[in-house]
Amino acid sequence: MSFEPKVTAFVCNWCTYTGADLAGTSRLQMASNVRIIRLPCTGRIDPLFLLKAFERGADGLIVSGCHPADCHYNAGNYHARRRFAIFRELLDVVGLDPARITFSWVSASEGNKWREVVDDTVERIRGLGPFTAYRDLTPPAVSGAEGPSATIGGAP
Amino acid sequence: MARIGVFVCHCGENIGRTVDCARVAEALMDHPGVVTSVDYKYMCSDPGQSLIKKAIEEHQLTGVVVAACSPHMHEKTFRRAATAAGLNPFLSEMANVREHCSWIHEDRDAATAKAIDIGRTIIEKVKLNTPLETIRIPVTRRALVIGGGIAGIQAALDIADGGREVVLVEKEPSIGGHMSQLSETFPTLDCSQCILTPRMVEVYQHPRIKLYSYSEVEAVEGYIGNFTVTVRKKARSVDEDKCNGCGACTQACPNRKIPSGFDAGLGKRPAIYVPFPQAVPNLPVIDRDRCTLFIARSKGRKDACMKCAQACPKGGVDFDQQDRLVTEQVGAIVVATGYQLYSIGREQPPGLSGYGEYDYGDVPDVIDGLQFERLASASGPTGGKIQRPSDGKEPQRIVFLQCIGSRDPAKGMHYCSKICCMYVAKHTMLYKHKVHSGQATVFYMDLRANGKGYDEFTRRAIEEEGAQYVRGRVSRLYRDGEVIKVRGFDTLAGEPVEIDADMVVLATAMRPQPGIETLAQKLSVSYDGHGFINEAHPKLRPVETNTAGVYVAGACQAPRDIPDSVAMASAAASKVLGLFANEQLEREPTVARVDEGSCTGCFHCERVCAYNAVERKELRDRKGNLVKVVAYVNPGVCQGCGTCQATCPSKSIELQGFTDPQIYAEINALGGWAS
Numbered sequence: 001m002s003f004e005p006k007v008t009a010f011v012c013n014w015c016t017y018t019g020a021d022l023a024g025t026s027r028l029q030m031a032s033n034v035r036i037i038r039l040p041c042t043g044r045i046d047p048l049f050l051l052k053a054f055e056r057g058a059d060g061l062i063v064s065g066c067h068p069a070d071c072h073y074n075a076g077n078y079h080a081r082r083r084f085a086i087f088r089e090l091l092d093v094v095g096l097d098p099a100r101i102t103f104s105w106v107s108a109s110e111g112n113k114w115r116e117v118v119d120d121t122v123e124r125i126r127g128l129g130p131f132t133a134y135r136d137l138t139p140p141a142v143s144g145a146e147g148p149s150a151t152i153g154g155a156p
Numbered sequence: 157m158a159r160i161g162v163f164v165c166h167c168g169e170n171i172g173r174t175v176d177c178a179r180v181a182e183a184l185m186d187h188p189g190v191v192t193s194v195d196y197k198y199m200c201s202d203p204g205q206s207l208i209k210k211a212i213e214e215h216q217l218t219g220v221v222v223a224a225c226s227p228h229m230h231e232k233t234f235r236r237a238a239t240a241a242g243l244n245p246f247l248s249e250m251a252n253v254r255e256h257c258s259w260i261h262e263d264r265d266a267a268t269a270k271a272i273d274i275g276r277t278i279i280e281k282v283k284l285n286t287p288l289e290t291i292r293i294p295v296t297r298r299a300l301v302i303g304g305g306i307a308g309i310q311a312a313l314d315i316a317d318g319g320r321e322v323v324l325v326e327k328e329p330s331i332g333g334h335m336s337q338l339s340e341t342f343p344t345l346d347c348s349q350c351i352l353t354p355r356m357v358e359v360y361q362h363p364r365i366k367l368y369s370y371s372e373v374e375a376v377e378g379y380i381g382n383f384t385v386t387v388r389k390k391a392r393s394v395d396e397d398k399c400n401g402c403g404a405c406t407q408a409c410p411n412r413k414i415p416s417g418f419d420a421g422l423g424k425r426p427a428i429y430v431p432f433p434q435a436v437p438n439l440p441v442i443d444r445d446r447c448t449l450f451i452a453r454s455k456g457r458k459d460a461c462m463k464c465a466q467a468c469p470k471g472g473v474d475f476d477q478q479d480r481l482v483t484e485q486v487g488a489i490v491v492a493t494g495y496q497l498y499s500i501g502r503e504q505p506p507g508l509s510g511y512g513e514y515d516y517g518d519v520p521d522v523i524d525g526l527q528f529e530r531l532a533s534a535s536g537p538t539g540g541k542i543q544r545p546s547d548g549k550e551p552q553r554i555v556f557l558q559c560i561g562s563r564d565p566a567k568g569m570h571y572c573s574k575i576c577c578m579y580v581a582k583h584t585m586l587y588k589h590k591v592h593s594g595q596a597t598v599f600y601m602d603l604r605a606n607g608k609g610y611d612e613f614t615r616r617a618i619e620e621e622g623a624q625y626v627r628g629r630v631s632r633l634y635r636d637g638e639v640i641k642v643r644g645f646d647t648l649a650g651e652p653v654e655i656d657a658d659m660v661v662l663a664t665a666m667r668p669q670p671g672i673e674t675l676a677q678k679l680s681v682s683y684d685g686h687g688f689i690n691e692a693h694p695k696l697r698p699v700e701t702n703t704a705g706v707y708v709a710g711a712c713q714a715p716r717d718i719p720d721s722v723a724m725a726s727a728a729a730s731k732v733l734g735l736f737a738n739e740q741l742e743r744e745p746t747v748a749r750v751d752e753g754s755c756t757g758c759f760h761c762e763r764v765c766a767y768n769a770v771e772r773k774e775l776r777d778r779k780g781n782l783v784k785v786v787a788y789v790n791p792g793v794c795q796g797c798g799t800c801q802a803t804c805p806s807k808s809i810e811l812q813g814f815t816d817p818q819i820y821a822e823i824n825a826l827g828g829w830a831s
């Protein structure tokens with residue numbers, strides 16, 4: 001059976017989520033490997049979400065929000081940008097290939113760009129193969145039946 | 157124990173074509189916590205919504221998941237349906253299986269599997285949703301308008317005519333702003349004061365407008381609906397209650413050669429003065445830097461002169477008056493502080509460079525646009541005669557230079573000042589009307605006449621009134637005996653030109669008022685690199701700022717002419733009146749909340765909040781001893797971005813509706829992907 005990458009996308013509500021809506025309204029066909037998690041703003045994204053997603057079986061991730069200067073909340077995407085600039089530096093420490101994460105800006109009018117981000121990411125992850133390093137460390141996932149585990153990013 | 161209902165919509169064929177809705181409903185029925193899962197042709201239709209309402213009652217649902225279109229489309233619809241069935245609206249969520257699934261995939265199996273995954277993530281989220289109540293904040297239905305120029309006047313009058321009280325603060329001794337200095341206005345050439353002064357009087361007499369002239373905003377606290385504003389009433393040295401505006405004091409003052417700010421330095425005024433005859437309020441003010449008595453006092457000598465006090469029949473001159481601080485409660489603030497002209501003299505504020513090559517300030521006959529307005533004005537220093545400042549002669553040739561400072565990155569200003577093309581065209585006409593033999597020459601970069609009747613106006617200046625327009629820049633101005641040599645380059649003819657002018661008028665750039673940054677910081681509104689106040693959205697929220705309850709009007713936001721400023725002021729007023737339409741303000745409850753028990757008071761949240769919504773709250777024990785200082789999120793100010801939550805090191809701040817457990821539940825739900 002061929003490898004189908006699992007990609008989780010963390011997107012902001014106002015730009016990228018709406019851009020993905022536009023891609024839908026425009027009937028732009030794209031790979032079906034992406035699952036979107038909607039957040040109000042990229043500023044809301046805790047880097048631990050990303051590690052958690054890998055731990056729970058994602059092979060690749062997309063993090064996408066409003067373009068610089070376009071943030072619905074004025075500055076949330078700048079905070080996200082700084083946060084992920086540091087996070088990228090730490091990926092090596094946690095055993096992650098930076099190529100498994102796509103950081104992008106997709107505005108509400110960029111349905112086409114969203115499709116490109118999705119297809120490019122899926123193709124890249126397909127080339128990289130499954131990400132198993134974390135799965136090997138954790139017990140098998142039971143679909144949605146449990147709360148956040150305490151291993152990574154569990155709320156206190 | 158969660159009791160979730162899942163409702164899968166076919167959206168006619170839109171979802172059903174590529175997603176097997178029955179299979180999705182069936183698969184999700186087996187998901188832990190789901191007690192009912194059905195599919196239906198049109199979930200948003202009346203029967204569809206009834207189906208949901210019935211299920212909520214029948215199965216005692218604790219959460220609803222509608223797998224259908226984007227939440228941007230119908231979230232509100234289904235939340236209303238939930239409310240109608242007695243379920244808190246924030247326990248209803250949508251799984252987007254149309255825009256994000258059926259419309260973008262053709263493979264039916266893959267799309268169905270994805271729809272099931274999407275359903276699972278939202279089910280897991282909804283299990284952790286908590287009932288949220290709409291936040292209601294009381295509104296003080298009273299507005300503050302900062303700036304008494306035409307924009308501030310218009311905003312104040314519109315709000316007051318709408319039935320609400322207004323506090324109008326003007327830093328100068330009189331309201332009226334720059335418009336009161338203008339001679340005639342484009343494109344109709346109607347007299348500026350004739351249309352403005354009645355509005356000024358209207359402000360003064362309006363029962364719902366409280367005017368603080370010669371006053372400045374000292375401090376602003378609070379948030380939308382609930383601002384406390386401290387106003388500094390600067391000492392006029394004249395008792396407002398006693399003065400009847402007779403003017404005896406100004407006549408008596410022996411110190412009469414002070415350059416008049418109202419006449420842009422071309423006329424003279426005494427040390428105790430009313431800025432102009434139609435000033436509102438008609439109250440004199442003592443210029444303490446120029447008054448003989450105050451100069452004596454500053455040198456430690458005894459009081460001298462006092463002629464104004466002796467002349468006053470009411471005993472209204474008060475040399476010992478002090479600044480007074482008054483506080484006002486308001487619910488909304490309109491910023492309308494207007495502009496100043498870029499001075500092209502050698503002395504410039506930091507970051508800006510002057511035009512030393514144009515000799516402004518050194519050659520008296522090189523003046524700026526506002527000074528020409530005063531020369532052309534019937535109330536001006538020459539009574540409306542065009543006379544050059546150096547020797548009072550009537551200039552036979554005036555050269556006007558446009559874009560002085562504007563559109564010139566080298567001078568620190570990239571932007572177009574918008575009004576100059578028009579007022580220069582007007583100046584050439586006023587000049588021609590007053591000096592029939594005179595020749596006006598204009599150096600321009602581009603002619604930008606984009607307004608109703610504007611292009612016709614500039615065409616008239618050129619074609620009927622004989623103004624000579626030269627496309628190009630001037631490299632140098634210098635005095636040569638009686639005349640000013642103007643050296644430039646005509647880019648259309650492709651050759652250098654030299655003109656002997658009697659007078660040169662520079663159309664200098666519009667800049668925000670000095671001190672705008674300080675005011676913006678007091679109000680927590682953002683401003684651009686030039687100091688212009690930023691609007692919340694350049695297209696859709698042009699008169700709001702990034703701080704809720706603070707609005708912007710006129711040239712403090714960008715260079716604007718009178719019609720634009722007035723339109724903007726009315727728009728801001730309508731926003732204020734809209735806010736004041738209800739006694740309480742309703743807000744979405746998806747705001748951040750602090751766990752005071754675990755908050756360590758590091759205040760990282762305070763630093764990342766773009767809205768200043770985080771406050772410091774003191775926790776005390778029963779004896780009143782301070783236990784610790786923790787963060788408190790003002791629900792009236794928080795906009796719900798959640799940046800604070802991702803920043804909090806102790807996980808003590810939580811965005812309602814997007815909590816960490818909710819998002820981890822979504823991530824975990826993806827652990828066992830169906831595909």
